[in-house]
Amino acid sequence: MLTFLWKFTNFYFFIISCCLLTYVTLEDDSDIPAIAKYFNTKGRYEEVNPYLIDDILAVNRSILQPPSAQCQEIHLSAIIRHGTRYPTTKHIKEIQQLYNIVLRNASGEESWLREVQTQWTMWYTEDMDGRLVQKGVDDLKHLAVRLSKLFPSLISEEKLRGGLIKFITSSKHRCVNSTLAFKAGLTELWAIKDKEFDHAVNDSLMRFFDKCTRFVQEVDNNPSAVVEVDKFKQGPEMRRVQEKIADRLRVPYSLITHDMTETAFHVCAYEFAIKAVNSPWCQLFDDDDAKVMEYTSDLREFWKRGYGYDINSKSSCILFHDVFNRLNKAASDIKSGQQVSEAVTVQIGHADTILPLLTLLGFFKDSDALTSTNFATQTERSFRTSHMLPYAANLLLVLYDCGGGNLRLQPLLNEKPVTFPGLSDQQASMPLYEDVREHYRELLHGCDFETECQLFKQPTEV
Ligand SMILES: *[C@@H]1O[C@H](CO)[C@@H](O)[C@H](O)[C@H]1NC(C)=O
Ligand SMILES: *[C@@H]1O[C@H](CO)[C@@H](O)[C@H](O)[C@H]1NC(C)=O
Ligand SMILES: *[C@@H]1O[C@H](CO)[C@@H](O)[C@H](O)[C@H]1NC(C)=O
Numbered sequence: 001m002l003t004f005l006w007k008f009t010n011f012y013f014f015i016i017s018c019c020l021l022t023y024v025t026l027e028d029d030s031d032i033p034a035i036a037k038y039f040n041t042k043g044r045y046e047e048v049n050p051y052l053i054d055d056i057l058a059v060n061r062s063i064l065q066p067p068s069a070q071c072q073e074i075h076l077s078a079i080i081r082h083g084t085r086y087p088t089t090k091h092i093k094e095i096q097q098l099y100n101i102v103l104r105n106a107s108g109e110e111s112w113l114r115e116v117q118t119q120w121t122m123w124y125t126e127d128m129d130g131r132l133v134q135k136g137v138d139d140l141k142h143l144a145v146r147l148s149k150l151f152p153s154l155i156s157e158e159k160l161r162g163g164l165i166k167f168i169t170s171s172k173h174r175c176v177n178s179t180l181a182f183k184a185g186l187t188e189l190w191a192i193k194d195k196e197f198d199h200a201v202n203d204s205l206m207r208f209f210d211k212c213t214r215f216v217q218e219v220d221n222n223p224s225a226v227v228e229v230d231k232f233k234q235g236p237e238m239r240r241v242q243e244k245i246a247d248r249l250r251v252p253y254s255l256i257t258h259d260m261t262e263t264a265f266h267v268c269a270y271e272f273a274i275k276a277v278n279s280p281w282c283q284l285f286d287d288d289d290a291k292v293m294e295y296t297s298d299l300r301e302f303w304k305r306g307y308g309y310d311i312n313s314k315s316s317c318i319l320f321h322d323v324f325n326r327l328n329k330a331a332s333d334i335k336s337g338q339q340v341s342e343a344v345t346v347q348i349g350h351a352d353t354i355l356p357l358l359t360l361l362g363f364f365k366d367s368d369a370l371t372s373t374n375f376a377t378q379t380e381r382s383f384r385t386s387h388m389l390p391y392a393a394n395l396l397l398v399l400y401d402c403g404g405g406n407l408r409l410q411p412l413l414n415e416k417p418v419t420f421p422g423l424s425d426q427q428a429s430m431p432l433y434e435d436v437r438e439h440y441r442e443l444l445h446g447c448d449f450e451t452e453c454q455l456f457k458q459p460t461e462v
């Protein structure tokens with residue numbers, strides 16, 4: 001048994017060190033596309049936290065800074081996006097079309113173009129359909145290990161074995177596999193071989209966007225809901241990008257549609273996220289082009305999941321209440337002198353799960369809406385999916401017991417403290433739990449999923 005454990009531990013370290021090597025080679029900047037920070041929801045988590053490029057398991061506990069040394073973490077709710085995935089079938093078909101054009105119609109002597117034409121192969125196949133890739137498995141395993149280092153008293157072997165860590169996932173294969181990967185990160189860390197840990201599949205909670213009739217009809221399946229996106233795609237900024245790409249490929253402008261342009265941008269992003277390569281496809285874009293592409297995607301997210309329509313965020317009422325119910329339960333356990341029965345809840349879903357909730361809570365709200373005509377004045381916007389929602393993005397809510405009946409709640413996005421917008425507290429990054437509840441009082445007393453999701457109102461712009 002000892003020998004076995006020893007081998008197992010060795011194996012684990014082998015995995016870690018092999019991955020570290022991969023990341024170390026990435027330190028050579030030329031392996032990172034210059035435009036990698038504009039990849040929206042197709043971005044790599046390491047771009048959001050660049051210190052991870054050197055050490056994927058690095059954690060800095062001093063970012064937590066509780067107001068007094070007395071404060072102890074008692075509950076963590078972690079809402080996590082799945083890890084890096086393959087393109088969906090629809091995107092794979094588009095990549096094939098674009099590749100055909102570059103093969104048949106493009107000309108020129110640039111080395112990157114020749115590389116695409118003679119060395120790059122169309123390795124994506126339709127059956128890959130959005131599945132989690134190996135890098136995505138690693139994303140979640142590494143996140144699990146980092147969170148256990150950040151919150152050692154909550155994400156501990158004892159708590160896991162004691163059933164105090166609960167796992168809930170969306171039914172989508174990439175989410176279920178991400179959940180398995182997160183659990184594997186912990187069981188491998190602690191070399192647990194004698195026990196398996198359950199997870200619950202709950203789409204009402206993690207895919208609420210599919211179940212909210214009003215959202216589905218008025219926004220998700222309603223082409224006119226994204227009229228600003230269509231206008232931007234027809235507008236001067238996007239036209240300029242299309243022309244530059246056509247010029248770089250030496251093909252007629254008519255051959256490069258805005259959809260082709262988006263596809264080319266996706267290929268660069270996927271090649272980097274999945275294979276960690278700076279693909280020759282990336283040479284189709286300069287920094288200015290990439291900013292236009294990033295805005296297009298942010299514009300779509302704004303109108304489909306963000307502040308564009310009230311129902312976008314209201315569709316997450318069920319998750320909002322679920323999270324606060326868990327926090328309340330932990331708070332009341334503590335107040336009645338009991339052990340907290342659910343120390344950690346790990347909930348794995350989608351970008352579409354996290355963005356409506358962030359919006360409901362008021363995060364990343366700019367003074368102006370994102371529209372087809374204000375690209376130039378929105379360069380400093382806070383609504384930036386490249387920062388908010390890379391693969392394995394996570395919203396953490398950490399409840400602390402600071403003694404004397406004082407509970408505090410700290411929100412973190414992607415392992416960095418954030419402050420609840422509009423909460424005027426000097427210790428806003430770790431406000432009193434009571435103040436947070438007061439701040440969201442209206443939502444806590446309303447925000448009823450069934451009521452909000454009924455079909456009876458017109459979409460309201462904010
Ligand atoms: C850790 O975080 C603290 C507080 O933000 C910062 O002052 C310190 O430089 C960080 N340490 C490292 C090694 O990054
Ligand atoms: C692109 O190449 C294909 C195959 O050679 C050809 O049939 C088509 O006419 C070309 N399109 C344009 C716009 O040049
Ligand atoms: C995801 O899970 C399925 C079913 O368990 C498995 O067949 C597949 O290999 C997994 N994929 C990855 C990347 O782990």
Ligand SMILES: *[C@@H]1O[C@H](CO)[C@@H](O)[C@H](O)[C@H]1NC(C)=O
Nearest residue numbers: 200201202203204205318322
């Ligand atoms: C899913 O979560 C919701 C909200 O917490 C809960 O009411 C429901 O019972 C759960 N469904 C399943 C199948 O566990």
